[in-house]
Amino acid sequence: MKSRASHLLLLAGVATIITITLALNVAHAEKDFKYVFKIDDEGATRVLVYFCDEKNGSSWLYVPKNQQGLLNFTVYEGRVINVTYRSLINDGREDHFYVIMEFHYEASRVFNASIEYYMKYGALIIEPRATFISPRVVHEGAATSVVAYLPCYVYTSEESVSSVSGSINDARVVRKEEAVIVSAVIGSDDRLIIEYTVPREAEITNISLERLVFRTPSRYVDFANQVLSALGKAYAVYKEVFGCEPRSVCVEFFVPSRKDMVLGIEGYVPLVGRELGPIRLNLLYIRGVEGFMKIVALHELAHHFLWCIGVPLSKLWIHEGIAEYLSLTLGREMGYHSAVEMHKSSLKNDLERLSGYLGFIQKWTPSSVPPQELGPYYAASYQVFSALCEKYGGLRYLEKLFATFKEFDYFDWYDEYRVIEAFGEAADNIDEVIELFLKWGFEVEGSSRLVPRVSQIREKVSGLPNWLEPYKRLAEVIACLAEAFQRQDLICAATLAVKASQLVCDASIPLTIASIAIVVVTLTLLRRSV
Incomplete structure (x- = not known):
């Protein structure tokens, strides 16, 4: 323990000397930004943004909203006049994660300063896998020099250094006694991604609630307990609405790759043999809006209950539509308003481009659509169940629908008329519901x-x-x-x-x-x- 502490002090000292020297000796390019990330054993990250300008002026950058009152602004040369913050607006809505920090300054010979803040989960770690994902690098200017200091015992390579956009230059990995140093140049509004290996196995803790078992690395136990609590509340509702319950459901986190980030994978349930596997939650969303990962977990739990009543994966529009509706409905009841509105806003944007045509989801199967094109499919599936539940009685309507589904045999699921007839039976108005599905563009063969x-x-x-x-x-x-x-x-x-x-x-x-x-x-x- 003592030698480890000495090692960390040495690393911190060397890194600080290197980065301050780097800041004070930058080439005098106008408004030059450099980002430095110092990642510790648990993934916690100090972010230092070094800024230099040769003359009086002002500039800006994005900083995390939750660090707005906590960051340190240190001036090495010159004088800062004032620092202000303003909201970041995207599509008419205030961004949940970032604000724009503006600062005015006077230069003596030059103006040199640093902005420092902290990320508890800069790197996501489930040994032996780990991924560092930087905050958004957005500022006045274009390309940005970035440097990351990883613990000396980890392994990575230039091939494992990337960015969300896929555009990266001059990626280098240098192994020193005190740290593994990764440097690169990325473009505007991007994130540095470093996938690396930790030479040990994760310490896994199992926490249980009813038939739910969460397998989590010990460092994430507190967050896992929060997710499990939300799952427990939803489990009780699902049990009543579906009229059944799975034998057991395992839940676990996974460390995302760059591909997972680009595709926007929030969570999934794999098919293992002829059964559904564990709920897998993208650990990145531990950094998300309060309640976001819990809503993802509620969505994935719904798949287990749908499987329990016999809904095949070939009816993906039913699986995803119900999972979306239930997770957002219960998420709102649990108080995750920001996360719900954020998710519904995304669905609304996709839905507006469909002009009321929803029937294309009828042919949606797990292998028929590339992951990057799934947005409209989720939006249309959600809209079907949102409209039906709003018109015919919410969860009570679903309860009657699921009772009908449980009476289906294998062939019923391949009879489009019988499937859609079941929606009408649950509404006590078959003709009206069939006409609604026809209006949406579904094929209804009676x-x-x-x-x-x-x-x-x-x-x-x-x-x-x-x-x-x-x-x-x-x-x-x-x-x-x-x-x-x-x-x-x-x-x-x-x-x-x-x-x-x-x-x-x-x-x-x-x-x-x-x-x-x-x-x-x-x-x-x-x-x-x-």
Whole structure:
């Protein structure tokens, strides 16, 4: 313990001398900013912004809102006249995280100063993985020199140094006895990202509440307890609304990569074999607005309950729409107003571009849409459930809907009419709800809508030339089956038969050619063998 303390003092002393020397000996470029980050064993980070100018003037930069009254402004040469702060406005809304710090100054020979503040979670660490993510580097000017001091025992490389934008220059990693020093140049409004390895395993603590188990590194236990408390409250509501509960749910944090940041991954639930895996929460959002990660956790918990009542992942619009609606509704009830408004604002922006058309989500599957294009899908799915719950009774409406879902068999989920009919049954008004889904652009295939499709496919099959036998005959037989299923009101089976007949009809030419080729090859081989 004593040697570790001595090591930290030595590191702090050397880093301070180096960075102050750097600040006082900068080339006299006009309004020059340099950012220095000093990261300790637990990820806590001192941020020092060094500024230099040759003449009197003013400048500005972004600083974290929660550090506004705590940061230190130190002048080495010249004199500061005043320092003011103003809100940062984005799309008409005040930014939750940053304010603009403005300062006026007088230079003697030059004006040299530093602005210092603290980030409790500058680096996110679950050994052996760790990622340092700087605050937003935004100031008057363009490119910025950045330097980070990591503990001497960690490992990183130039390939692991990046920025959110992907634009970075002159990345260097220098290993010294007192620290691993990373330097680079990044552009305006960007963040430095350093992924590194810590040569030890994490100390994991398990905390439990009912059927929830949170596996967390010891350094994040306090925050994990807060998230678990919110999950516990939601669990009780979900249990009543869904009318069931999962056997157990595990929760854990994960350290984000640059890719996770760019894609905006907040959390997810992996599929492990034929079961849902643990809820995985992006540790970055420990730095977010109060309640934001808790809302993400409530969203992911809803997936476990939907799985419990049998909603397949192929109905992703149902999964995500319900998860969004429930997490935002309960999040507001728990008092996370800023986080809820922040999330709903993002959904609203995506929704405005859709012009009321929501039906495209019907074909949404886990592999059908690139992650960076998911915004409109989440927004449209949320809008469906928000509108239905507002019109037909909120959580009580969902309770009736889930009771219907629990009666579904495997084939019901592939019958679009039956799925949407269930929404109408829960509202006690099937026709009105179906008309609403049609207005949104959904495909709703009921028995009456199948009649023209069956007749169309039979007409198409009858037009095939006779040399396409036996595939013409096969398509006819399947079409007849579709007609028989339709008469018995077996909508799911009829729909599948129509699609199968269509598939055989469309593929009849290549199937016939392939069959002829197989016969020719077989006969040729038989002749050779004789």
